[in-house]
Amino acid sequence: MPIGNAQPSVRPAQAGRTDGAVTIPSAHRGGRSRRAGGGSRAERLAPYVLVAPAILIIVLLRLYPLLLGVNFSFTGDGARNGTTVGLDNYLELFDDPLFRTALGNVGLLVLLLPVAVAIPGLLATFIYLRVPGHRIYRSVYFFPAVLSPVIVGAIFNLLLAFDGPLNAALGSVGIGSVDWLGDPDIAMFVVVGVHIWATFGMALVVFLAGFATLDSALLDAARVDGASLFQVIRHVIIPGLSRTIAFVFVTTMVGMLTSMFGLLYVMTSGGPEGSTYLPEYYIWIQQGQMNRPALASAASTALFVIMLVVGLLQVKLLRRAGRED
Amino acid sequence: MKQRAVWSAVLVLGLAMAGCGSAAGPGSSSGGSEGKLVVWDWKSGEPSAAPYIEKAKADFASKHPDVAVEFVAQPFDQYYTLLGAAIQSGKGPDVMLFNGGGQIRDRVDALVPLDDYLAEDKQRLAGWDAFTKDGKIYAGPVTLQGHPIYYNKTLYEKAGLDPESPATTWSEFLADCAAIAKAGAKCFALGNKEGVGIQFWLSALGSGILTAAEYDDWIAGKRDWNSPAVKRVFQLWKEAGDAGLNNDGANSTAMFNDAFALFQSGKAAHVIGLMSDVGHWKDFNEFLTADKLGVMSAPVVTAGTTPSLPYDGGIGYAVAKWTKDPKVAADLVRSLTSTDALKAFYADAGAIAADTTIDVSAGGPAAATIVAEIKGGKPALHVALSSKTLDLMGRLSQQLLSGSATVDEVVKQLAASDKAG
Known part of the structure; x- marks a missing residue:
């Protein structure tokens, strides 16, 4: 999934390039017609032969298994193994409160996306504006991005334990203990918060790269005109970085939807009360723990459709951002 | 030109073969x-x-x-x-x-x-x-594999209790817990993050709550979720949580192995543990010493029941x-x-x-x-349930502890899941 979705991000740039290259083939064609003869057929076939490996690999190792999986989701589990059951698995899926929670959490992730983008954006802005100590922050902020989700999860399990240091710190200033990972109303936000902490370093780097292309004369002009920090961000930085922001939106979304499994597994195991389930985790539980591979296939198909819709929206978003630029 | 096409074809075939080969690789073992x-x-x-x-x-x-x-x-x-x-x-x-x-x-x-x-x-x-x-x-x-109730004799001594004669009824047990609380320890080390705490609870205490006939029916698949005894299991679970018998934050404490660590470090006097693999006598012996580790039978909740080791x-x-x-x-x-x-x-x-x-x-x-107790032991109650019902029971038990579900709702949902499974 991530590879498939990340590709479109380079497409607008390519599209721009081919426009410029249109004239070259026509010049080439003149040359080729002169050489027309015995070799032309092989030459006509050559491009197809050359793209064949890529296409074969995609068809054999991606599309074909995908179709098998979709087909498998229409068969039964256990006693009905191998028999066609129509839409039974899908009906069961959408009847399962746990799967609905998982879908609801996907919605929550989408809603929290602006926060996940704003944090690295703001911090990158501060670094760009050279707040005191910005050199240290630049490396410190990136540090969590090199840790694996399992290690991050283990660290925060310790920090956020009911008798852990965070609650002890809260207690010392007179605030009661919070069961960070045991309260169904806050556990999901905690996990997302940790995920953002662990991954914002990458987005920060992308933002810093975006800032490198920003015309500093505009900033100086705004300052001379007496713009406040907020006004600088609102009227200079955001419009100047629209393309970078769109790119970070897309990559953060993909990251949130596809790589939260490790954190969830380590930090909450889908709990408490099933409140932190995501579709991936649901699929894993059904396949591995409940011995329901066909139901898991149906859930995978549902997740695939969701990702497809999200992916297409992202492509659209990127195209539009590219055009504005 | 022709040669180039031939080479391309060879290349394609080679790549395709390599692709297939790597896909089939893991099956070789x-x-x-x-x-x-x-x-x-x-x-x-x-x-x-x-x-x-x-x-x-x-x-x-x-x-x-x-x-x-x-x-x-x-x-x-x-x-x-x-x-x-x-x-x-x-x-x-x-x-x-x-x-x-x-x-x-x-x-x-x-x-x-x-x-x-x-x-x-x-x-x-x-x-x-x-x-x-x-x-x-x-x-x-x-x-x-079974679920003995282990207890820490050092904490019993500290609380002024006789470590060689642990409580045999639930009311005595609650009194002991009160004494232990005064001595500064929790009664139970409970980890219910994975939702397995309730499984251990059901099996370890079940023989003191369900009558012998009910117990055997349960194992045989004739489970009456509406019986007062079954409801009592979940009622006690909720009461123990509400009364503060468990360590704080049980829903975010992992049974494996944070809860066992609490018991080993002397922060809680009892733990429903395992017999094999992890969280068992050998692990606990290492920390509490063999002499200070005891195993007690389930306290009798329903008069007339004979507690047995669930395994x-x-x-x-x-x-x-x-x-x-x-x-x-x-x-x-x-x-x-x-x-x-x-x-x-x-x-x-x-x-x-x-x-x-x-x-x-x-x-x-x-x-x-x-x-010694294996001979008189019986199959554990939770093992008779399907994985689906166990998964649901784990989540519902968390709701009972947090107060977002009542015993009646829990029993009703479990009955429905048990019937379907």
Whole structure:
């Protein structure tokens, strides 16, 4: 999934390039017609032969298994193994409160996306504006991005334990203990918060790269005109970085939807009360723990459709951002 | 030009072959050919299990010198996922390790009934029920798994209680808990993050709550979720949580192994633990010393009940349907459950072995108490439930602790799930 979705991000740039290259083939064609003869057929076939490996690999190792999986989701589990059951698995899926929670959490992730983008954006802005100590922050902020989700999860399990240091710190200033990972109303936000902490370093780097292309004369002009920090961000930085922001939106979304499994597994195991389930985790539980591979296939198909819709929206978003630029 | 096309075609073919080859790669370690048996488990990789595997291999080699045995240790958290894939493709190991109860019963379609092959071992080994479905045995038990209530004698002394005579009724137990609380410790170390705390609770206390007839009916599949005794199990769970008997934040504490760590470090006086693998007498002995670790029977809640030790076959080896010669594979299972091999398993890996003839006096008083109670023990209540119902029960138990569900709602949902499963 991530590879498939990340590709479109380079497409607008390519599209721009081919426009410029249109004239070259026509010049080439003149040359080729002169050489027309015995070799032309092989030459006509050559491009197809050359793209064949890529296409074969995609068809054999991606599309074909995908179709098998979709087909498998229409068969039964256990006693009905191998028999066609129509839409039974899908009906069961959408009847399962746990799967609905998982879908609801996907919605929550989408809603929290602006926060996940704003944090690295703001911090990158501060670094760009050279707040005191910005050199240290630049490396410190990136540090969590090199840790694996399992290690991050283990660290925060310790920090956020009911008798852990965070609650002890809260207690010392007179605030009661919070069961960070045991309260169904806050556990999901905690996990997302940790995920953002662990991954914002990458987005920060992308933002810093975006800032490198920003015309500093505009900033100086705004300052001379007496713009406040907020006004600088609102009227200079955001419009100047629209393309970078769109790119970070897309990559953060993909990251949130596809790589939260490790954190969830380590930090909450889908709990408490099933409140932190995501579709991936649901699929894993059904396949591995409940011995329901066909139901898991149906859930995978549902997740695939969701990702497809999200992916297409992202492509659209990127195209539009590219055009504005 | 032609040559170029030919080369491209060769390139394509080569790449396609390489692609296929790598896709088929991981399958090579599965599937037994003639003269070779492949065993899947999650134990053989551990150093503590090495003497056990050695003994079993030697025993098997003396019977079938011409058959090679390959042990493939899989990571436990992926084990049933990998096994599910193997079963789906109809190709995989000849012999495989299973947890008793739902994990093996859900997969008996892929297994060979072993009644005829293992008939001689029936008396010597215990724990067959967990590997039985519809009257047929599908695996030879290696260890027994159960849920003794361990207690910390040092904390009992500190609280002014007699460590040699723990409470026998629930009201006495609550009084003891109050004394322990005064001494600055919690009554129960409970981890319910994974939702397994309630399973241990149900099984460990069930024999003191359900009448003998109700207990046997439950195991036999005739479960009356509306009976007052069943409701009482969940009521007590909620009351214990509300009364602060458990450590704080039980819903975010992992049973494996944060809750056991709380018990080992003397922060809680009781823990419902295990007999084998982890969270058992051997682990606790190391921290609390063997003399200060006790095992108590479930306190009687319903007058007239006789508490018993809840236990089942813990892990056992089964034979796959697709193996070439089930007789040879079953002989390997017999070697893996031989007295010598199991003795090594008990001593080194810290498990109550399925072979009850093994002398465990070296394991300390707690292990001795457990083995003494095996004869009067009964299958654990939660093992009779499907994995789906257990999963639901885990989530509902968290709701009971947090107060977002009532006992009646919980029992109703569990009844519906139990009926459907």
